[in-house]
């Protein structure tokens with residue numbers, strides 16, 4: 232992770248974060264919807280734990296992360312609280328941004344964060360520290376409102392920001408946006424050029440290069456020089472070639488200062504995005520409210536984003552099939568838009584609206600709802616997602632002697648095996664007596680049976696040349712003699728420093 236060096240934002244509690252236990256995710260098949268083979272994930276729970284749960288499988292795989300965290304404006308919205316102490320907000324963001332950073336694809340990953348004036352500058356410095364100041368791409372200004380609020384005490388604020396970072400700005404490039412009718416309409420063909428419509432471009436540049444300052448004689452006979460302090464963009468030789476090729480325009484009467492003809496047929500296959508995004512193009516708060524009202528009229532989500540805003544971000548940052556993540560999912564906009572645009576997605580939401588809004592919305596999307604961007608992208612329905620809950624902590628205090636930790640009684644044996652694999656960095660892949668694998672040659676076995684010499688030998692017999700095995704057991708013979716390729720660990724003793732308890736996570 233790149234550090235900024237001298238400049239650092241500090242606050243009370245910055246370095247107090249606890250190690251987070253990578254929990255397992257438990258699917259609730261009754262809430263999953265549509266295609267059962269879909270890899271899309273809707274996760275209910277705190278995003279810090281959920282992101283940690285995803286880290287092992289998704290590090291370096293996410294192409295676009297969009298987040299719209301609580302802006303910390305001081306309001307208590309119906310569905311979530313937007314008022315925490317400033318330093319707590321910074322700590323919350325820091326912990327989450329660190330994991331988000333590891334999840335981003337090293338070359339093609341980008342992070343987009345909605346924020347307003349309350350925390351924007353603090354968030355920028357924080358992101359500089361985590362993602363590297365050199366990876367800051369820009370700060371988009373989004374016109375979120377149209378009508379001025381005359382009752383505003385100071386100025387009537389009508390924009391938000393979207394901070395944009397690349398994981399690696401030297402390599403990452405946004406996609407071009409499809410050329411709009413409006414942009415194409417600026418190309419005309421007043422001289423009926425057989426190469427088609429064109430637009431005139433400035434032929435002078437703000438630099439003084441003596442060899443590129445020469446007199447041009449217009450067809451009408453007028454002599455022109457580049458304006459003071461500028462030179463022609465083209466050398467005399469190239470200029471003459473351009474004139475011969477009818478690429479220089481002197482105006483309808485042949486008397487204007489020359490300009491270059493830029494043909495529509497020769498421009499790039501798309502347009503580079505600007506950094507000011509107006510409501511006509513990407514929608515505003517009102518449009519977003521209307522969209523979610525159509526989906527959930529009795530309990531309208533307070534702070535949704537318009538689908539067109541997210542569509543523009545995904546157009547710039549992803550292509551079909553790419554993985555998109557939103558860990559502050561709210562009413563589910565990012566997942567809905569990603570789904571309609573044929574991207575794969577992971578959405579995380581802490582509130583009960585994961586059930587009442589995200590699920591309801593995504594089910595309707597899969598059924599082919601026609602609101603938001605549906606018509607523009609030709610959405611017809613289809614696909615699916617799996618609904619996950621976060622497993623509770625693997626270890627819990629013993630009800631009689633709380634200092635002693637024990638396996639959480641809600642864990643089935645399968646959950647225990649999956650959790651231990653995750654904590655030890657093995658991929659959970661049950662196959663006979665093997666529960667997981669961390670490389671071609673390294674395996675793990677977990678058991679509640681008594682682990683003695685005979686038991687270990689029976690496992691060794693299943694190993695191939697050069698393979699090693701980690702055994703986790705609840706009951707282990709004390710004086711076991713083990714060959715070099717076998718390690719035995721005890722449940723729960725050897726898991727204690729890898730687990731955190733519910734009350735310790737914020």
Ligand SMILES: C[S@@+](CC[C@H](N)C(=O)[O-])C[C@H]1O[C@@H](n2cnc3c(N)ncnc32)[C@H](O)[C@@H]1O
Pocket residue numbers: 276277278279299300301302310311532534535536537558559560561562563564565579580581582
């Ligand atoms: C501004 S809203 C996001 C709105 C969203 N962009 C939309 O279009 O609907 C922020 C959301 O973050 C959620 N949130 C806040 N803290 C969270 C946490 N620790 N884990 C997961 N979600 C959280 C809130 O419940 C809220 O729904």
